[in-house]
Amino acid sequence: MGDVITADEQQAVLAQHQQQLARLTQQHQAALDKRTKELAETDAQYQKQLERIAQTQQTALAQREKKQKDLVASYEHQLALMQVDFKETTMQFSREKKEIDALYRKKLDALNTQMAAMTNKIGELNTLKERFATLAAPAPIKNKMSDSSGRGGPLRPVVFKSSPNAYLEDELDYTIAKISSLNTTALGLQELWATRYQLLTQLPLGAPLPLALGLNSNFGPRVDPITRTVAQHSGIDFVAKVGTAILAAGNGTVLQAGWDGAYGLTVQIKHAEGYISKYAHASKLNVTVGQTVTRGQKIAEVGLTGRTTGAHLHFEVLRHGQFVNPMQVLVVPGSKRTATE
Numbered sequence: 001m002g003d004v005i006t007a008d009e010q011q012a013v014l015a016q017h018q019q020q021l022a023r024l025t026q027q028h029q030a031a032l033d034k035r036t037k038e039l040a041e042t043d044a045q046y047q048k049q050l051e052r053i054a055q056t057q058q059t060a061l062a063q064r065e066k067k068q069k070d071l072v073a074s075y076e077h078q079l080a081l082m083q084v085d086f087k088e089t090t091m092q093f094s095r096e097k098k099e100i101d102a103l104y105r106k107k108l109d110a111l112n113t114q115m116a117a118m119t120n121k122i123g124e125l126n127t128l129k130e131r132f133a134t135l136a137a138p139a140p141i142k143n144k145m146s147d148s149s150g151r152g153g154p155l156r157p158v159v160f161k162s163s164p165n166a167y168l169e170d171e172l173d174y175t176i177a178k179i180s181s182l183n184t185t186a187l188g189l190q191e192l193w194a195t196r197y198q199l200l201t202q203l204p205l206g207a208p209l210p211l212a213l214g215l216n217s218n219f220g221p222r223v224d225p226i227t228r229t230v231a232q233h234s235g236i237d238f239v240a241k242v243g244t245a246i247l248a249a250g251n252g253t254v255l256q257a258g259w260d261g262a263y264g265l266t267v268q269i270k271h272a273e274g275y276i277s278k279y280a281h282a283s284k285l286n287v288t289v290g291q292t293v294t295r296g297q298k299i300a301e302v303g304l305t306g307r308t309t310g311a312h313l314h315f316e317v318l319r320h321g322q323f324v325n326p327m328q329v330l331v332v333p334g335s336k337r338t339a340t341e
């Protein structure tokens, strides 16, 4: 029974254990305190670092904001400058456009004035031409020379005016259209005049001698120089030297070129509108039947062949087989034109 522990011994062990526990507890408390202190320091450090970071971020943010504001202000300023510039450019453009418009309008007005003058001139020429055509045309075809044919169209006085309110482009279009219309009218008139000129050259209107001199006896009743009785003279006589050129009074075709009894050596020319011209008592013929002749062309020479008392040209004009007074047909300088047919 030697292993039995006594109460005292138990008491001593317990005390020992208690001391040990107290020591351990003290140690733990110290370690805990140290650890708590360390944590507190670390926390403070982190806190400081966090504050620093926050401050840095705040500064950066403020700088960025300021930068953005400056940028916006700069853009706004530039934009304002550009707007001013644009306004000035627009005004400048508008001013230049007005100047160009004014310049072209001035030119357009000048052009219109010229055109109006030209139209009036054409009108005057047309009136003059009408008078000449009426004067030159033989009475039987005078109505053919009037403007009633309608060819070429009537020339109305044209008013060229520029409206300051109209657009320049419209004005230009209007003027171009007027020029075109004027050209058409001028072309029509030109065509009409050419047609009439063509018709007039085909009539026996020209002088049958180089100089319309030596008109000896007129058309109508007279005492025949050979028979000494009153007889109808079917033409007019031009006294001229033998060999003087006899000229075609108008364009036409030679109908006769040879001997014709009392007429002697004779030429007949067929013209337009049923006209025939006849040239008698020639000494020599220069054309043959069927030949085309033009006004003023030499067709024969003055002579005294046939029934005549002296050298002269006997000139006759017929229309549709009827004798007409050549004096009413001829356009001879100094010849007297009668109003009656």
Ligand SMILES: [Zn+2]
Pocket: 233, 235, 236, 237, 313, 314, 315
């Ligand atoms: Zn005669």
